[in-house]
Amino acid sequence: MRIDLLTLFPEAVGPLLACSIVGRARAAGIVSIRCTNIRDFATDRHQSVDDRPFGGGPGMIMMCGPLFDAVAKVEREDPRPAVRILLTPQGARFTQSMARELAGLERLLVICGHYEGFDERIREGLKPREISIGDYVLSGGEPAAMVLVDAVVRLLPGALGDEESIEHESFSDGLLEYPQYTRPREFCGLNVPEVLLSGDHARIEQWRREQSLRRTRERRPDLIEKGQSRRSDCSRLVDEGVRS
Ligand code: 6GU
Numbered sequence: 001m002r003i004d005l006l007t008l009f010p011e012a013v014g015p016l017l018a019c020s021i022v023g024r025a026r027a028a029g030i031v032s033i034r035c036t037n038i039r040d041f042a043t044d045r046h047q048s049v050d051d052r053p054f055g056g057g058p059g060m061i062m063m064c065g066p067l068f069d070a071v072a073k074v075e076r077e078d079p080r081p082a083v084r085i086l087l088t089p090q091g092a093r094f095t096q097s098m099a100r101e102l103a104g105l106e107r108l109l110v111i112c113g114h115y116e117g118f119d120e121r122i123r124e125g126l127k128p129r130e131i132s133i134g135d136y137v138l139s140g141g142e143p144a145a146m147v148l149v150d151a152v153v154r155l156l157p158g159a160l161g162d163e164e165s166i167e168h169e170s171f172s173d174g175l176l177e178y179p180q181y182t183r184p185r186e187f188c189g190l191n192v193p194e195v196l197l198s199g200d201h202a203r204i205e206q207w208r209r210e211q212s213l214r215r216t217r218e219r220r221p222d223l224i225e226k227g228q229s230r231r232s233d234c235s236r237l238v239d240e241g242v243r244s
Helices: 010-017 020-027 064-076 096-103 120-126 142-153 164-168 201-219 221-227 232-242
Strands: 002-007 032-037 083-093 107-112 129-132
Touching (some): 002 010, 010 020, 010 032, 020 142, 032 064, 064 107, 064 120, 096 142, 107 142, 129 142, 201 221
Parallel strands (some): 002 032, 002 107, 083 107, 083 129
16 A cells, blocks of 8 residues: 655654554555655745635635645656545544545545645545544644554554454454453452453453443443444343343
């Protein structure tokens, strides 16, 4: 997969993209990530990328010109068609299933906005898919781009050392993850649940499933409601009194 990030702050996103799972996936050639500075495509002597809104009002608006030129240049660099993504609080809410869908694509072009907003012709002309990472306002799209890239890249085949861990983690089956423990068995009087030390894999599996359901019901009942139509076993287990 190739991911292009168009941003006004490439220096802010570089270090994070060199670390951990994303950094390793890049080094292994699983994903190629490039940052392009939109300001490099400014044409006036002040290197402007934003301007005041027509009609008045507060803040600055990202201009069409530099961004359109940046998109055209970056898209020409690779024959694979890019799915354009505009990061904005006005977009569709980013979810794990969206991450899975994007992970199946060959090429993403992610536009990070800044300032009060975008010239509406950016939407009309580039027809990007608009994505938001949640119901709050960030000063810019860069943190959102890091969230999206991380969530997508870790799903690419080979990105995680242990492929198992995708299957069991929170949200992959619509539920939150069960509690986990590691050594020591006792810490400051706090003990590891006996079942996890039993070596009985069927009992462990059942305990984890119950804990997942209980935790999801307590913390995110909305996930259970959402999943009920597609997970008949879940509603059955919940009805059977995991409530205890
Ligand atoms: Cl994608 N961008 C900005 N600026 N704010 C946000 C967001 C994106 N998602 C939530 N808030």
